[in-house]
Amino acid sequence: MLSYLTAEIRFLRSFGNRCLLLLLMCVLLRTGNVAAHATGGIAKLSAPGLSVDINPAIVLWFGPVVALLIVLSLKLEADALHLARKVALNESSELNGRVTTSWWTYVLFCIPTIVAGYMTLQFVLKLFPGANCANWSWLRQFYDFAGWAKPSIYCLGDLTQGTPWVYIPVQTWIYVACVAACAYLTYFMSADWKQSRSGKSPAQKKRADDE
Numbered sequence: 351m352l353s354y355l356t357a358e359i360r361f362l363r364s365f366g367n368r369c370l371l372l373l374l375m376c377v378l379l380r381t382g383n384v385a386a387h388a389t390g391g392i393a394k395l396s397a398p399g400l401s402v403d404i405n406p407a408i409v410l411w412f413g414p415v416v417a418l419l420i421v422l423s424l425k426l427e428a429d430a431l432h433l434a435r436k437v438a439l440n441e442s443s444e445l446n447g448r449v450t451t452s453w454w455t456y457v458l459f460c461i462p463t464i465v466a467g468y469m470t471l472q473f474v475l476k477l478f479p480g481a482n483c484a485n486w487s488w489l490r491q492f493y494d495f496a497g498w499a500k501p502s503i504y505c506l507g508d509l510t511q512g513t514p515w516v517y518i519p520v521q522t523w524i525y526v527a528c529v530a531a532c533a534y535l536t537y538f539m540s541a542d543w544k545q546s547r548s549g550k551s552p553a554q555k556k557r558a559d560d561e
Contacts, residue, residue, distance in 0.1 A: 365424055372416070376469065410473055470529050474488050477503075
């Protein structure tokens with residue numbers, strides 16, 4: 351049972367680290383334009399021994415998909431952890447009472463979905479096809495094929511240098527689907543996490559049902 355608890359702690363730590371990465375991406379979306387006037391639209395991320403030029407529009411372009419891939423990987427790890435807990439409970443009778451889980455755990459589970467939703471919203475409101483933010487309405491991001499396969503402008507700082515091409519409206523709906531998929535996976539991951547802490551092993555549940 352101790353090895354399982356160690357694996358669970360590692361999973362939560364890994365989850366937290368990946369959520370920090372997603373939150374950093376969100377910060378870059380809102381602060382990248384600060385350096386735009388000095389660097390021609392490119393933000394610079396610096397750390398000891400490392401300096402990386404980052405275009406916030408590129409971060410936004412990939413953001414929802416990255417969030418979905420992170421949730422998918424975490425769901426696979428959570429499924430393996432859920433199975434390991436069943437095995438541990440079958441081999442041990444030490445945990446007969448209900449094992450409570452902090453509600454902060456479920457808040458942690460929701461962060462990738464929130465980030466995916468936030469990035470999708472920023473895409474709809476800030477990354478437009480063309481070269482003039484005033485000539486494009488965010489509502490057209492959902493239906494107007496006039497924006498298909500065109501260079502984009504990032505409307506925080508009116509950045510055009512190095513911004514990716516956009517594929518409106520198909521890209522918009524792909525991002526909406528990513529948010530929905532993140533929410534779906536997060537719901538089942540949280541439900542499995544709660545169920546695994548019901549305080550009874552599968553064998554104990556079966557004996558209770560038989561009685």
